[in-house]
Amino acid sequence: MKKIFALLVVTSLMVSCVSKKKYVQLEEDLMNTKGELQKTTVEKEELEAKFAKIEKRVEIYNNQINSLQSDNASLTESNNQKLDLLSDNSVVMSENMKTQLNETLSKLPPEALKDAKTLKDSMNVAISYNLEKSINENNIENDGDIDVSIDQTVVMISVADSLLFRSGSYTVSSKANPLLAKLADVINAEPSIDVMIEGHTDSKGIHTADIVDNWDLSVKRSTAIVRILQNKYKVDPARLIPSGRSSYVPLTDNSTYKNRARNRRTNIIIMPNLNKFFALMAEEEVVSLDD
Numbered sequence: 001m002k003k004i005f006a007l008l009v010v011t012s013l014m015v016s017c018v019s020k021k022k023y024v025q026l027e028e029d030l031m032n033t034k035g036e037l038q039k040t041t042v043e044k045e046e047l048e049a050k051f052a053k054i055e056k057r058v059e060i061y062n063n064q065i066n067s068l069q070s071d072n073a074s075l076t077e078s079n080n081q082k083l084d085l086l087s088d089n090s091v092v093m094s095e096n097m098k099t100q101l102n103e104t105l106s107k108l109p110p111e112a113l114k115d116a117k118t119l120k121d122s123m124n125v126a127i128s129y130n131l132e133k134s135i136n137e138n139n140i141e142n143d144g145d146i147d148v149s150i151d152q153t154v155v156m157i158s159v160a161d162s163l164l165f166r167s168g169s170y171t172v173s174s175k176a177n178p179l180l181a182k183l184a185d186v187i188n189a190e191p192s193i194d195v196m197i198e199g200h201t202d203s204k205g206i207h208t209a210d211i212v213d214n215w216d217l218s219v220k221r222s223t224a225i226v227r228i229l230q231n232k233y234k235v236d237p238a239r240l241i242p243s244g245r246s247s248y249v250p251l252t253d254n255s256t257y258k259n260r261a262r263n264r265r266t267n268i269i270i271m272p273n274l275n276k277f278f279a280l281m282a283e284e285e286v287v288s289l290d291d
Contacts (some may be wrong), residue, residue, distance in 0.1 A: 218244030
């Protein structure tokens, strides 16, 4: 009996020891699990905060993209409205022509267009810019007999009569050929311009068998230059406008020989023609579609 009691006591003690070890282990596991859970909770909160920041950035970027798209749409609409205004000039523009027009304007340096207030201004500037470039490339420069000036969209080349004509004559001097050849190259390179040849005289009267007066002389001189440009240098005569101003638009008074020499001149006025420009664009479009 004593033996049985002793055995029960030992067994009880062993069970108690095993249970306590398990309890300690379980308690340790619980603490570790709580620690891991707390760590996971912190990491979750950090990730949620990062995700919230990312979402905010995405929202900002989307707003910026939408704003840019809206601005772009507004600009496109504005440009289209400006282009549609050209219908007053009896020009019907397709979307392809509008694209060509925008491409033309995009090639200009920003400073060249800074003073352009309307689309018409922009196109005049575009033509004049190309024209000025062509003049520079052909080395038509200011010297004692030639004065080149650009007033907004009009280029004027004023040539002294000493380079073009003998006194009292409307026969063009051979000395003028190099200048007229360069001028023809400029005109032929830019089909969307018209050219006015404008004769000026001094105030001294003239009357000969061939010349009635200064009006007659100024017109005959401009017509003589027009014929050379047409016949010798193959400039389209439809783009040439001969005119004469006699002595009524002098640069200075006619009181001295030097002043009178200044007043005897021929102005070559090169003017953009938007109707021709758009007509040429329409022709290019038809050719493109045919291809």
